[in-house]
Amino acid sequence: MRKLAEHNIPLREASITQVHSVLRDGNPLIVHTSMFANALASLANPKQQQQWVPLAEKNRIIGTYAQTEIGHGTFVRGLETTAIFDPETKEFVLHSPTITSTKWWPGGLGKTANAAIVMAQLYTQGKCYGPHPFFVQLRDFDTHHSLPGVILGEIGPRLGINSQDNGYLRFDHYRIPRTNMLMRHSQVLEDGSYVKPIHNKLSYGTMVWTRVAIVHSCSKKLACAVTIATRYSAVRHQSELVPGKPEPQILEYQTQQYKLLPHIASVFAILFSASSVLRMQRNVAASISKGNVELLPELHILSCAMKALSSQDSTQGIETCRLACGGHGYIASSGLPSLYTSTTCTITYEGENTVLLLQVARYLIKSYRAGLEGLPVLPSVMYLTAPSAMHQSPPLSNQALIEAFRISSANLVKETESRLCRQFNLEQNFHYAWNRCSVALVHCAELHSRYYMCEKFLSTVESIRASDRVRSVLQDLCRLYLIHHITLNQGHFLRSGTLSGVDLSTLEEEMYELLAKLRPQAVPLVDAFDFRDELLGSTLGAWDGRVYERLYEEAQKSPLNKTDVSKAYHKYLQPLMKSNL
Ligand SMILES: CC/C=C\C/C=C\C/C=C\CCCC(=O)SCCNC(=O)CCNC(=O)[C@H](O)C(C)(C)COP(=O)(O)OP(=O)(O)OC[C@H]1O[C@@H](n2cnc3c(N)ncnc32)[C@H](O)[C@@H]1OP(=O)(O)O
Numbered sequence: 024m025r026k027l028a029e030h031n032i033p034l035r036e037a038s039i040t041q042v043h044s045v046l047r048d049g050n051p052l053i054v055h056t057s058m059f060a061n062a063l064a065s066l067a068n069p070k071q072q073q074q075w076v077p078l079a080e081k082n083r084i085i086g087t088y089a090q091t092e093i094g095h096g097t098f099v100r101g102l103e104t105t106a107i108f109d110p111e112t113k114e115f116v117l118h119s120p121t122i123t124s125t126k127w128w129p130g131g132l133g134k135t136a137n138a139a140i141v142m143a144q145l146y147t148q149g150k151c152y153g154p155h156p157f158f159v160q161l162r163d164f165d166t167h168h169s170l171p172g173v174i175l176g177e178i179g180p181r182l183g184i185n186s187q188d189n190g191y192l193r194f195d196h197y198r199i200p201r202t203n204m205l206m207r208h209s210q211v212l213e214d215g216s217y218v219k220p221i222h223n224k225l226s227y228g229t230m231v232w233t234r235v236a237i238v239h240s241c242s243k244k245l246a247c248a249v250t251i252a253t254r255y256s257a258v259r260h261q262s263e264l265v266p267g268k269p270e271p272q273i274l275e276y277q278t279q280q281y282k283l284l285p286h287i288a289s290v291f292a293i294l295f296s297a298s299s300v301l302r303m304q305r306n307v308a309a310s311i312s313k314g315n316v317e318l319l320p321e322l323h324i325l326s327c328a329m330k331a332l333s334s335q336d337s338t339q340g341i342e343t344c345r346l347a348c349g350g351h352g353y354i355a356s357s358g359l360p361s362l363y364t365s366t367t368c369t370i371t372y373e374g375e376n377t378v379l380l381l382q383v384a385r386y387l388i389k390s391y392r393a394g395l396e397g398l399p400v401l402p403s404v405m406y407l408t409a410p411s412a413m414h415q416s417p418p419l420s421n422q423a424l425i426e427a428f429r430i431s432s433a434n435l436v437k438e439t440e441s442r443l444c445r446q447f448n449l450e451q452n453f454h455y456a457w458n459r460c461s462v463a464l465v466h467c468a469e470l471h472s473r474y475y476m477c478e479k480f481l482s483t484v485e486s487i488r489a490s491d492r493v494r495s496v497l498q499d500l501c502r503l504y505l506i507h508h509i510t511l512n513q514g515h516f517l518r519s520g521t522l523s524g525v526d527l528s529t530l531e532e533e534m535y536e537l538l539a540k541l542r543p544q545a546v547p548l549v550d551a552f553d554f555r556d557e558l559l560g561s562t563l564g565a566w567d568g569r570v571y572e573r574l575y576e577e578a579q580k581s582p583l584n585k586t587d588v589s590k591a592y593h594k595y596l597q598p599l600m601k602s603n604l
């Protein structure tokens with residue numbers, strides 16, 4: 024918090040800085056500095072912002088975002104917590120009517136937060152208007168005791184991020200003033216009448232914002248992992264590449280280069296996509312302020328697509344980096360296990376990936392059908408029904424590969440839409456037909472998302488003007504990324520006829536050449552990420568390469584090494600050894 028103040032970083036921008044990496048196993052303030060701060064900024068009206076934002080910025084109020092319940096995370100419309108307006112007292116009564124309505128998971132809720140943005144079903148004048156956000160004080164601001172009518176605690180140990188005190192929360196007819204409903208987009212007036220928003224998903228805005236922040240954070244986490252594994256691979260010597268010759272750096276092995284270099288490339292692909300979505304988010308936020316919500320669906324879909332792809336890629340990349348470090352990758356002091364546990368959760372939270380990809384697929388199918396009917400569609404999906412442009416670029420050039428992605432993606436959407444129609448004819452029910460096609464629909468969403476990411480990588484690299492040599496290295500890296508993802512998805516390109524078997528062999532050959540060409544750039548590339556050793560927190564990945572010394576020094580800090588003979592010897596081992604069991 025002191026660092027944020029020193030650098031004049033507003034609270035709601037903290038999550039896209041490295042500040043939360045200071046803590047190794049989750050940050051109890053991350054939801055306060057990200058979702059809570061953003062919810063106040065985007066869902067509260069100006070008067071409410073004046074009331075709460077300064078207190079949140081001074082950390083008098085520490086908040087969380089309490090939406091998920093034990094019974095429902097994905098299906099937000101299914102939330103059960105109620106907020107019933109009482110016109111007599113001009114208050115909302117918050118209540119948790121069932122066990123499944125217990126709020127479950129919010130970060131920092133267990134012990135840290137004294138307030139929350141609570142998503143609850145709004146009832147007024149006897150009618151339910153769906154989930155809405157409310158500012159709710161949970162603990163006394165001086166004593167930190169939970170308030171009467173509020174029951175809360177921590178949910179217990181998790182796979183990782185155990186310092187984040189994820190919590191549970193129940194309400195027992197807990198009253199809050201009417202003015203605690205966040206009223207920027209929709210309102211309940213004093214007489215209980217409801218004023219609806221200009222778009223009924225504006226109250227989900229904090230989720231959209233967080234998905235964009237997650238994309239950015241995934242590129243940082245993956246950058247940490249590739250830095251550790253690449254530096255280690257330059258220090259580690261093992262086996263013989265040529266019999267009788269000295270043991271080479273493991274980075275000399277082609278298989279090791281294949282494990283690391285595509286993930287170094289992936290850091291850039293995710294980062295450039297994150298920047299593009301962030302720009303769009305800022306534009307949409309500005310438009311919403313002027314009452315224009317036209318681009319909100321596009322932002323929602325793009326943020327779902329990029330959150331899903333980046334969380335999946337970074338998690339897989341981090342695990343590959345851990346495996347690439349052999350046994351030493353499994354030790355906590357390598358930093359890789361905690362990077363993994365703090366990244367794999369991004370696949371689940373803020374919208375489980377499969378669910379988000381199905382949102383993307385729904386948009387693709389709707390846009391494809393609209394395009395066929397000649398109706399207007401938004402820019403990112405115009406290509407689904409636009410004429411093919413495959414032959415305009417030199418064969419297998421970067422541009423041709425992007426076109427191959429585009430056409431294959433359009434082809435897969437077309438094929439899946441036909442399957443959906445056939446299934447609909449059999450089932451006579453759209454929802455059952457949709458479910459029966461959902462694996463294929465997820466593949467459509469993944470290929471569309473990959474196309475977007477590849478396109479952003481290429482266009483960003485080509486726009487670099489500062490240095491020819493930097494651009495040249497990044498061009499090679501981008502080329503490797505494109506070819507790598509084509510080889511991983513060969514079937515789609517063969518099916519669409521955009522690439523032949525011979526093309527794929529040629530590209531594969533080029534990929535192996537690129538691995539060798541980029542090998543000397545591997546260490547400089549990760550050094551350029553410029554992580555301080557303190558932030559990296561890794562015995563394997565420190566700048567000076569003193570891997571073995573650091574591993575040995577770190578082992579000395581193990582509590583078991585405080586004494587030569589442990590207590591357990593006297594208590595258990597010695598009796599066992601003497602027991603003749
Ligand atoms: C270290 C990382 C850095 C920063 C991160 C900060 C903090 C990190 C720590 C922890 C964070 C974790 C926090 C959480 O997890 S909070 C809880 C998050 N929960 C979710 O994300 C729930 C996911 N579910 C949903 O979002 C939705 O319910 C849905 C699945 C997307 C939609 O369900 P569905 O039943 O289909 O839809 P409806 O609700 O009826 O919607 C119909 C219609 O609306 C469109 N839609 C949906 N959402 C939005 C939106 N947000 N904006 C605009 N439009 C939206 C939907 O596409 C559909 O449109 P149609 O035109 O097709 O009808």
Ligand SMILES: Cc1cc2nc3c(=O)[nH]c(=O)nc-3n(C[C@H](O)[C@H](O)[C@H](O)COP(=O)(O)OP(=O)(O)OC[C@H]3O[C@@H](n4cnc5c(N)ncnc54)[C@H](O)[C@@H]3O)c2cc1C
Pocket residue numbers: 054087088089090091094095096097098127128129130184189368371372373374375377378381
């Ligand atoms: C570390 C962590 C931190 C979190 N922090 C917060 C927080 O601060 N605040 C908060 O409110 N919440 C938080 N959450 C909750 C999180 O947002 C939810 O766990 C997440 O949205 C997934 O919902 P769920 O758990 O209900 O999973 P479910 O939706 O039950 O998913 C289970 C399975 O069902 C599948 N499924 C569900 N619906 C569909 C569908 N329509 N079609 C196809 N398949 C489907 C999913 O793909 C998945 O495989 C956190 C969770 C974690 C793990």
